[in-house]
Amino acid sequence: MPTAIEIFKYLPKKNCGECKHPTCLAFAMALANNKAKVEDCPYISEEGKRALAASSAPPIRLVKVGSGRHAFEIGDETELYRHEKKFFHPTRYCVILNDDIADQELEERTLAVNRTKFERVGQIMAADMVAVRHVSGDAQRFARAVSVVAESTDLPLLLMSKDVPALEAAAGQISAKLPLLNAADKDNWALMATLAKRLKCPLVVREDRGLNELADLVAQVKGAGVDDIVLDFGASTLKELMERSTMVRKVSVKRTFRGLGYPVLVLALGPQAMLMATLATMKYGSIVALEELRPEQALPLFVLRQNIYTDPQVPIQVKPDLYPVNNPGEGAPVLFTTNFSLTYFTVLADIEKSKVPVWLQVVDTEGLSVLTAFAAGKLSAEHVQKALEKSGAKSRSKAGTLIIPGMVARLAPKLGEVTGMKVLVGPKESSGLPKFLKGL
Amino acid sequence: MVEVPISKDKWGGKVGAVELGADAASGGTRDQLEVGGQGCMPFLEFEGCALNRPLIAGEVLDDASELHHAVKAQFGDAVKDPALWAKAWIDKGADLICLRLVSTNPEERDATPEEAAATVKKVLEATKAPLIVYGCGQEEKDAKVLEAVSNISARERLLLGQAEEGAYKSTAAAAMANEHAIIAFSNLDINLAKQIVILLTDYGVKKDNIIIDPLMAPLGMGLEYSYSVNERIRLAALAGDTMLQVPMLCDCTEAWKCREATDENPTWGDATVRGTWWEATTAIAALLSGADILILRSPAAMYVVREALDGLRGGN
Numbered sequence A: 001m002p003t004a005i006e007i008f009k010y011l012p013k014k015n016c017g018e019c020k021h022p023t024c025l026a027f028a029m030a031l032a033n034n035k036a037k038v039e040d041c042p043y044i045s046e047e048g049k050r051a052l053a054a055s056s057a058p059p060i061r062l063v064k065v066g067s068g069r070h071a072f073e074i075g076d077e078t079e080l081y082r083h084e085k086k087f088f089h090p091t092r093y094c095v096i097l098n099d100d101i102a103d104q105e106l107e108e109r110t111l112a113v114n115r116t117k118f119e120r121v122g123q124i125m126a127a128d129m130v131a132v133r134h135v136s137g138d139a140q141r142f143a144r145a146v147s148v149v150a151e152s153t154d155l156p157l158l159l160m161s162k163d164v165p166a167l168e169a170a171a172g173q174i175s176a177k178l179p180l181l182n183a184a185d186k187d188n189w190a191l192m193a194t195l196a197k198r199l200k201c202p203l204v205v206r207e208d209r210g211l212n213e214l215a216d217l218v219a220q221v222k223g224a225g226v227d228d229i230v231l232d233f234g235a236s237t238l239k240e241l242m243e244r245s246t247m248v249r250k251v252s253v254k255r256t257f258r259g260l261g262y263p264v265l266v267l268a269l270g271p272q273a274m275l276m277a278t279l280a281t282m283k284y285g286s287i288v289a290l291e292e293l294r295p296e297q298a299l300p301l302f303v304l305r306q307n308i309y310t311d312p313q314v315p316i317q318v319k320p321d322l323y324p325v326n327n328p329g330e331g332a333p334v335l336f337t338t339n340f341s342l343t344y345f346t347v348l349a350d351i352e353k354s355k356v357p358v359w360l361q362v363v364d365t366e367g368l369s370v371l372t373a374f375a376a377g378k379l380s381a382e383h384v385q386k387a388l389e390k391s392g393a394k395s396r397s398k399a400g401t402l403i404i405p406g407m408v409a410r411l412a413p414k415l416g417e418v419t420g421m422k423v424l425v426g427p428k429e430s431s432g433l434p435k436f437l438k439g440l
Numbered sequence B: 001m002v003e004v005p006i007s008k009d010k011w012g013g014k015v016g017a018v019e020l021g022a023d024a025a026s027g028g029t030r031d032q033l034e035v036g037g038q039g040c041m042p043f044l045e046f047e048g049c050a051l052n053r054p055l056i057a058g059e060v061l062d063d064a065s066e067l068h069h070a071v072k073a074q075f076g077d078a079v080k081d082p083a084l085w086a087k088a089w090i091d092k093g094a095d096l097i098c099l100r101l102v103s104t105n106p107e108e109r110d111a112t113p114e115e116a117a118a119t120v121k122k123v124l125e126a127t128k129a130p131l132i133v134y135g136c137g138q139e140e141k142d143a144k145v146l147e148a149v150s151n152i153s154a155r156e157r158l159l160l161g162q163a164e165e166g167a168y169k170s171t172a173a174a175a176m177a178n179e180h181a182i183i184a185f186s187n188l189d190i191n192l193a194k195q196i197v198i199l200l201t202d203y204g205v206k207k208d209n210i211i212i213d214p215l216m217a218p219l220g221m222g223l224e225y226s227y228s229v230n231e232r233i234r235l236a237a238l239a240g241d242t243m244l245q246v247p248m249l250c251d252c253t254e255a256w257k258c259r260e261a262t263d264e265n266p267t268w269g270d271a272t273v274r275g276t277w278w279e280a281t282t283a284i285a286a287l288l289s290g291a292d293i294l295i296l297r298s299p300a301a302m303y304v305v306r307e308a309l310d311g312l313r314g315g316n
């Protein structure tokens, strides 16, 4: 948002108060602080409205891709380093399929992308998008391939062809799914822009010669009426990817240069595809498209994305409560752990593996792991006792046994005192729990 | 044509350089490597100089019984002999060796300081690479072990690990006695990283003998904290905080302890490849956030990281 003084320039200066602010200047201040809407002033000119909308737009445009429950948003980032606030819209992973693959295999491979999915610390991590790439040279084949893929997935689509009529035929049949069109380049941009505008689909603008050339092309495409643009600066090496991606982010958020203020697509192709995807995840890639995403490489990549895109101030947490695991009755013992998601889900999985019924008390440690919470003074005998009281654990488990994490064995004597329960020290790593619980 | 207003940071500060290993001219018997010296954020050379390329240290243990089989398989019988193991690492392309004297742990094998020093000697003789040496992590024992190690390798300019708040004097003394460099460990916090450097310099350690280790938490186990702590440390150094103008070491080997890295699971794909990428991904995040030295456990991961490093530096 621009400053109040900048906004003030565009106001009618009637001081009539119809905006519910005593003066135009007061209204300008409210606008600058996001406490009012431009529309609240009935007298502001169209030109003023447009100027204000443009200068208050985020430095990187938010672009929506796809429709339905798997649609996603990219862009709208404000930081160069995540500790300054956080990164908002996680990198999206797209798997590329060629249109010369036979229908049945195309369908199978699309279904395989749908299945590239893991659950971790209570979150689903999955592939986000499927690309169909026009390599057959046959427009009809491309259209057919796109329809096969579209029928096999609800994920948003990336349609890759330089051939505008081919792309038009393919995209036209599924335009309601808001596919991302790829790509406008220096030769075809005018027709591509017309197509994207007509179908109301977002459009990739590709230029690999340099950022000035890219900004030029973006200006032309935008001038032709396309607002939802995604950049492809065509990096072919890791060094280029690092430098171009950083420059684009920097000029956008540090200099508010809007000519490149768009999300970025990285085509991670060739032998270094996984390295490019890894780099792009940390360095500002909005969509990464790869030809292959095997589970043993997808899992570390997805976890990296999860790590980079968590808010550095707020660990992922679960609700502190008493959780029944494996259908416990009154005779089942109580175990406790912390409300840090990573800790909770690790422990939960191990208890489930044991098949032994227990009550799992999650203690509020403000999202810290066992040892971190202990070192920070947020996991003491008193904290545990308070949690047990609050959840009514002792009325739901009558066993009178409390099993504690081995890492905080030194809490045992004090815990026995304040809870009045029989305290058993469990293993240090919860992977030892199945054996431990079965041996009780 | 549109002129993109390229925005370049101009940094006033610069990371100091530290020499590891001593060649004949410096009184030692090995290759000498310089680490650090960065004048810009990682791999943004258009904003300043990046003097030395980051180094990769291969991990060697004097007791391999706990080593993951996927790593063991890459070394064969060499894991039974630290000297052979070190040599294998160098043959595979590591820049230096990180030897952990785990057998000195008093709660386990309790090897004596003399035995440990003899192991160090053997490793020094087996390769010409600079050497990082850690004890077992038990304070009192490490004091004796590192003293013996320091004495037997005088003038070789080892990198001794580790000094931390509340336990730094004996390691610092061992390092200073024979002009070795020292690892200043702190716990995921920029202020603590600075604090340990201040403590060491106050104690008499020269700043060009210090390398900080701000704790590289692995992928899925706190990487989100380390990545930003590292970045903040490096940004502060470039902005002129002299106490943080020291090279950074990131130990990535903990990646092998993450269960998602190595557990067998029918939907998670090949566990060996996954473990390799787990460590490599941790290491690449370390590099992008400011690491000058990496400690790695698996050669396969090193190959991946090496390729990333060469690519990021434009092939040099």
Ligand code: B12
Pocket (backbone or CB within 6 Å): A315, A335, A336, A337, A338, A340, A342, A343, A346, A347, A367, A368, A369, A370, A371, A372, A373, A374, A375, A376, A403, A404, A405, A406, A407, A425, A426, A427, A428, A429, A430, A431, A433, B187, B188, B189, B192, B217, B221, B222, B225, B254
């Ligand atoms: C990431 C991290 C942080 C993050 C916080 C992460 C979080 N949300 O908790 C940050 C950077 C904030 C942090 C801060 C601190 N940290 Co810290 N941190 C770590 C680190 C690297 C990983 C912790 C982790 O995520 N572990 C994974 C989870 C799953 O482990 P877990 O909760 O312990 O659960 C396991 C077991 O306990 C067991 N288990 C859990 N529940 C149960 C229940 C039962 C019944 C059983 C049987 C078993 C069981 O099974 C689980 C899986 O094995 C560790 C070092 C390490 N490698 O472990 C240090 C570590 C925990 N931190 C430590 C310290 C000292 C601190 C600080 C005090 C230092 C500082 N910088 O000021 C602060 C305190 C926090 C504060 N003041 O707010 C020390 C603790 C020392 C000690 N022995 O007490 C450690 C061990 C590092 C070290 N070697 O010095 N830390």
Ligand code: SF4
Pocket (backbone or CB within 6 Å): A011, A012, A013, A014, A015, A016, A017, A018, A019, A020, A021, A022, A023, A024, A027, A040, A041, A042, A043, A044
């Ligand atoms: S309604 Fe418009 S013209 Fe009237 S005071 Fe508010 S800003 Fe000024």
